[in-house]
Amino acid sequence: MWNAEVTAMIFKGIWETIEMSLFSTLFGYAIGLPVGVLCAVTDKGGIHPNAPLYRVLDFIINILRSIPFLILLILLIPFTKMLVGVSYGTKGTIVPLVISAAPFIARMVESSIKEVDHGVIEAAQSMGASNWTIIRKVLLGEARVSLIVGVTIVFATVLGYSAMAGVVGGGGLGDIAIRYGYYRYQADIMIVCVVLLVVLTQLFQAAGMRLANRIDRRRA
Secondary structure: OHHHHHHHHHOOOOOOOOHHHHHHHHHHHHHHHHHHHHHHHHOOOOOOOOOOHHHHHHHHHHHHHHHOOHHHHOHHHHHHHHHHHOOHHHHHHHHHHHHHHHHHHHHHHHHHHOOOHHHHHHHHHHHOOOOOHHHHHHHHHOOOHHHHHHHHHHHHHHHHHHHHHHOOOOOOOHHHHHHHOOOOOOOHHHHHHHHHHHHHHHHHHHHHHHHHHHHHHHHH
């Protein structure tokens, strides 16, 4: 039955879901952003082509992106336990979420940077700008709107993955929905969890798109 204890559990699940999604997105970008930039820079047509390095990075990204999240979650249980001491709950779910999100982020960043007008890059090079300056002020600067839109997409994806982690006791709303909605046949709790997941996704996407639009208007 729905009571104060269930309500408290739902609020705790909301916080755990937000915590998992935010930290996983943050750590995922700490890995994926530099890798994505490196891919864009070293690819054919980049400011510093390096075919062997690009092929290695491209292969690793493709392999990691090809593994379904639930399978990756199970495969990483020993590594997660070794790294953070547990393989379940909020802490234990962040590790596989980061490893799953990082290659996706790298590909998103690479795509955003490759959309930058090559004429702007050539202009910076003609003025003697170093590669590091071009990366910081031209590539990342010109691609910032696309990068922000990418963050909203990544966050929504990570939030969905965090719900999947409930299958193995990952915590958050997904875990509550599975434990109570599926195993205990309490459809009302499951429906509430699903609605909350949808609301959270829409709120963060709306905030991200609003920020991207404001920055885009400032550029104009």
